[in-house]
Amino acid sequence: xxxxxxxxxxxxxxxxxxxxxxxxxxxxxxxxxxxxxxxxxxxxxxxxxxxxxxxxxxxxxxxxxxxxxxxxxxxxxxxxxxxxxxxxxxxxxxxxxxxxxxxxxxxxxxxxxxxxxxxxxxxxxxxxxxxxxxxxxxxxxxxxxxxxxxxxxxxxxxxxxxxxxxxxxxxxxxxxxxxxxxxxxxxxxxxxxxxxxxxxxxxxxxxxxxxxxxxxxxxxxxxxxxxxxxxxxxxxxxxxxxxxxxxxxxxxxxxxxxxxxxxxxxxxxxxxxxxxxxxxxxxxxxxxxxxxxxxxxxxxxxxxxxxxxxxxxxxxxxxxxxxxxxxxxxxxxxxxxxxxxxxxxxxxxxxxxxxxxxxxxxxxxxxxxxxxxxxxxxxxxxxxxxxxxxxxxxxxxxxxxxxxxxxxxxxxxxxxxxxxxxxxxxxxxxxxxxxxxxxxxxxxxxxxxxxxxxxxxxxxxxxxxxxxxxxxxxxxxxx
Numbered sequence: 001x002x003x004x005x006x007x008x009x010x011x012x013x014x015x016x017x018x019x020x021x022x023x024x025x026x027x028x029x030x031x032x033x034x035x036x037x038x039x040x041x042x043x044x045x046x047x048x049x050x051x052x053x054x055x056x057x058x059x060x061x062x063x064x065x066x067x068x069x070x071x072x073x074x075x076x077x078x079x080x081x082x083x084x085x086x087x088x089x090x091x092x093x094x095x096x097x098x099x100x101x102x103x104x105x106x107x108x109x110x111x112x113x114x115x116x117x118x119x120x121x122x123x124x125x126x127x128x129x130x131x132x133x134x135x136x137x138x139x140x141x142x143x144x145x146x147x148x149x150x151x152x153x154x155x156x157x158x159x160x161x162x163x164x165x166x167x168x169x170x171x172x173x174x175x176x177x178x179x180x181x182x183x184x185x186x187x188x189x190x191x192x193x194x195x196x197x198x199x200x201x202x203x204x205x206x207x208x209x210x211x212x213x214x215x216x217x218x219x220x221x222x223x224x225x226x227x228x229x230x231x232x233x234x235x236x237x238x239x240x241x242x243x244x245x246x247x248x249x250x251x252x253x254x255x256x257x258x259x260x261x262x263x264x265x266x267x268x269x270x271x272x273x274x275x276x277x278x279x280x281x282x283x284x285x286x287x288x289x290x291x292x293x294x295x296x297x298x299x300x301x302x303x304x305x306x307x308x309x310x311x312x313x314x315x316x317x318x319x320x321x322x323x324x325x326x327x328x329x330x331x332x333x334x335x336x337x338x339x340x341x342x343x344x345x346x347x348x349x350x351x352x353x354x355x356x357x358x359x360x361x362x363x364x365x366x367x368x369x370x371x372x373x374x375x376x377x378x379x380x381x382x383x384x385x386x387x388x389x390x391x392x393x394x395x396x397x398x399x400x401x402x403x404x405x406x407x408x409x410x411x412x413x414x415x416x417x418x419x420x421x422x423x424x425x426x427x428x429x430x431x432x433x434x435x436x437x438x439x440x441x442x443x444x445x446x447x448x449x450x451x452x453x454x455x456x457x458x459x460x461x462x463x464x465x466x467x468x469x470x471x472x473x474x475x476x477x478x479x
Contacts, residue, residue: 062101112153287338366443
């Protein structure tokens with residue numbers, strides 16, 4: 001019967017699926033003792049100065065682990081393997097094999113300290129952005145599975161993991177990897193918000209104030225560690241830089257990833273936390289206007305803190321080594337994506353956020369509807385003002401946006417009316433805030449109608465949005 005040394009040597013000299021199966025079967029039959037023998041047999045190659053030898057040996061070990069049932073592996077063996085692979089994460093010729101080995105170890109009885117070490121080493125010590133696409137994909141897969149399977153071990157360092165992931169992976173433009181990156185951020189944001197992680201939902205001013213207050217009380221400032229950075233602000237800035245999504249799939253793309261897939265993934269991530277609501281409405285509301293000046297990242301920081309309606313925010317960054325995959329932003333992007341974004345995120349907008357933006361957002365929506373009713377002068381003069389696919393998409397986006405905002409505004413108005421009624425029952429004078437619904441939709445609905453030559457009121461001249469009955473200012477409902 002062949003020994004592990006013979007089988008290992010045969011595979012390394014001429015790797016093949018059959019020789020890999022022979023090694024794996026031998027180890028599986030011999031349980032963890034045979035695994036230790038495999039590590040011993042690979043020792044000279046695992047420590048070789050030859051990159052090819054070292055990479056092949058590491059990959060063989062990782063492949064065998066991926067075929068084993070590791071749930072019964074002794075704790076000391078798991079610890080030894082975790083330490084070995086973590087130490088090799090910065091051995092970049094072996095990066096793919098190391099991540100494959102770590103991914104296999106996640107199904108073993110991994111101790112909390114080793115799970116945390118895998119996460120911090122991967123995201124804080126390994127230069128993931130310098131890796132090729134397939135290796136970055138492996139890193140993102142490992143990070144997502146680590147968070148999914150071992151969040152209990154990571155939860156005490158949740159915000160640290162979020163910020164480390166953001167800083168290690170920000171700028172990814174390959175669509176296959178970008179979907180995994182957005183999934184990772186979405187999961188981490190959800191987990192941090194669920195556990196009310198310190199540092200996730202505070203502003204820079206609050207951190208400074210807390211630090212000063214703590215020092216005045218002779219306590220150590222709580223804003224000094226990585227875990228207590230301004231996480232929500234930094235995450236929103238990074239996500240905003242991806243908008244608008246501009247991606248044309250290559251011909252015969254087997255992955256079938258579309259621009260809409262990427263946009264939906266981005267918006268789902270922005271829905272992961274209620275703290276993204278106010279700056280998101282500010283940001284996407286600004287995209288309903290043709291901004292003439294390119295905003296800066298510093299303006300993004302100011303907007304997150306102040307939520308000033310429709311302040312400009314940064315345009316997407318580009319990544320030189322990924323530029324062919326995800327195209328640079330359009331110079332004059334269609335507002336359709338921004339309208340879709342507002343529609344998707346509308347349930348996350350609270351009454352205060354809607355009230356702060358209602359007037360300008362309502363006017364902007366009215367302007368968008370009016371632009372559909374009034375074709376550009378040159379196009380009209382040339383007889384080219386007929387509807388096209390982009391106009392239909394914009395019309396659908398406006399309709400969806402209005403419907404979603406109307407639902408959110410109506411809910412806010414009902415809540416405000418309920419509070420006012422409760423205050424009145426308690427003999428407390430209270431004046432309810434002005435209703436949000438008319439402010440948001442009146443301009444848009446009015447743009448659908450034209451004065452009737454037969455008298456006062458208005459009539460719908462074109463079912464631009466499929467919304468009826470419409471009510472013009474001063475008129476009656478029109479079917």
